[in-house]
Amino acid sequence: xxxxxxxxxxxxxxxxxxxxxxxxxxxxxxxxxxxxxxxxxxxxxxxxxxxxxxxxxxxxxxxxxxxxxxxxxxxxxxxxxxxxxxxxxxxxxxxxxxxxxxxxxxxxxxxxxxxxxxxxxxxxxxxxxxxxxxxxxxxxxxxxxxxxxxxxxxxxxxxxxxxxxxxxxxxxxxxxxxxxxxxxxxxxxxxxxxxxxxxxxxxxxxxxxxxxxxxxxxxxxxxxxxxxxxxxxxxxxxxxxxxxxx
Numbered sequence: 001x002x003x004x005x006x007x008x009x010x011x012x013x014x015x016x017x018x019x020x021x022x023x024x025x026x027x028x029x030x031x032x033x034x035x036x037x038x039x040x041x042x043x044x045x046x047x048x049x050x051x052x053x054x055x056x057x058x059x060x061x062x063x064x065x066x067x068x069x070x071x072x073x074x075x076x077x078x079x080x081x082x083x084x085x086x087x088x089x090x091x092x093x094x095x096x097x098x099x100x101x102x103x104x105x106x107x108x109x110x111x112x113x114x115x116x117x118x119x120x121x122x123x124x125x126x127x128x129x130x131x132x133x134x135x136x137x138x139x140x141x142x143x144x145x146x147x148x149x150x151x152x153x154x155x156x157x158x159x160x161x162x163x164x165x166x167x168x169x170x171x172x173x174x175x176x177x178x179x180x181x182x183x184x185x186x187x188x189x190x191x192x193x194x195x196x197x198x199x200x201x202x203x204x205x206x207x208x209x210x211x212x213x214x215x216x217x218x219x220x221x222x223x224x225x226x227x228x229x230x231x232x233x234x235x236x237x238x239x240x241x242x243x244x245x246x
Contacts, residue, residue: 062088
């Protein structure tokens with residue numbers, strides 16, 4: 001099948017959202033529609049899974065700071081905030097995105113949440129050890145080759161405990177599901193173009209293994225695990241003391 005062959009390797013074409021010279025009302029609308037897609041496909045769960053594992057490996061501290069890069073609206077952090085309340089953790093979340101539209105949407109979405117702060121910025125300009133855990137949800141698939149390695153190295157540098165990556169499994173079923181869903185729920189050009197393309201730019205197990213080797217990390221330091229629905233949770237610990245994922 002042509003689609004199966006096309007998904008063998010990661011797609012390198014840019015998404016509309018990669019063009020920061022565009023934007024405006026249509027991009028803000030896309031961020032709203034993306035929140036709906038995130039709910040439908042359970043986008044928040046792999047991030048929570050990864051953060052919980054790093055938190056436990058770090059001794060279950062009662063204070064924790066999260067820095068979410070390429071955050072968009074930051075909506076996936078709602079699960080983290082609920083979990084922190086249940087566990088009695090004093091959690092602070094910082095959302096960082098390069099676009100003004102994302103900053104506006106995130107501020108609007110979390111207007112009454114004192115534990116969340118939002119700023120406009122670039123991953124590569126962030127200070128070292130700015131937060132305990134640095135997360136990226138549907139963020140890393142925007143990078144390829146050496147840029148991908150550079151992005152993960154920078155995320156590690158910005159973190160104190162480690163990094164959690166939540167990204168898409170490149171698979172024909174996930175591509176078809178996203179293609180159909182984006183056309184059912186939205187007429188927004190960003191959503192219709194970038195949704196299926198995001199899947200084609202996603203990852204498979206061998207991609208994560210190659211990235212781990214390129215970063216010269218051990219299987220204990222860098223772990224990836226498949227999570228529903230067609231996602232990967234990747235946990236990278238800075239001290240290497242992390243039980244193997246199941």
